[in-house]
Amino acid sequence: MKTQLVVSSAFAAALALGLVGQAAAQDKAAKEKCYGIAKAGQNDCANLSGSHSCAGQAKVDKSPEEWKYVAKGTCAKAGGLSAEEAKAKMKK
Template identity: 60%
Template sequence: MNASKALLASALGAVVAMGALSATPAVAAEKEKCFGIAQAGKNDCASATGSHSCAGQATKDKDPGDWKYVAKGSCEKMGGKLAK
């Protein structure tokens, strides 16, 4: 691949990456952390109680320290809480 094609490919890759990153905040704004609804192994991030530090490590269903992202306004309807 010659230098101009490599430069063009690199620039195109950067544009695609920037588009993906700019979409993320809008999606996050439409979601909220909902505690106490995650099933074992299906939590979205670390436990609020410090029992684990990563997504997918919940050991029991509906642990009040584990959370999942849900559509804004739906957490309490699902039986969860917005704050730990």
């Protein structure tokens, strides 16, 4: 009886992880990186300059090298930049 419970639990966990991964992939597809809108400590991952590689490490608000995920098509409305625009702004 215990073996059947363990196997059933493992199977259920594997199925749940598969669904979570699929949902995350779909969610990511509906979003885009928006540079220059992240507040200090609220960026989503590594910055353009490579000075850090983790979320939550932005030092200042609205740095052009930091980004957040936003719904596709909303970046410009939020005052954000594309990756190309952010790179050009950083060169100045």
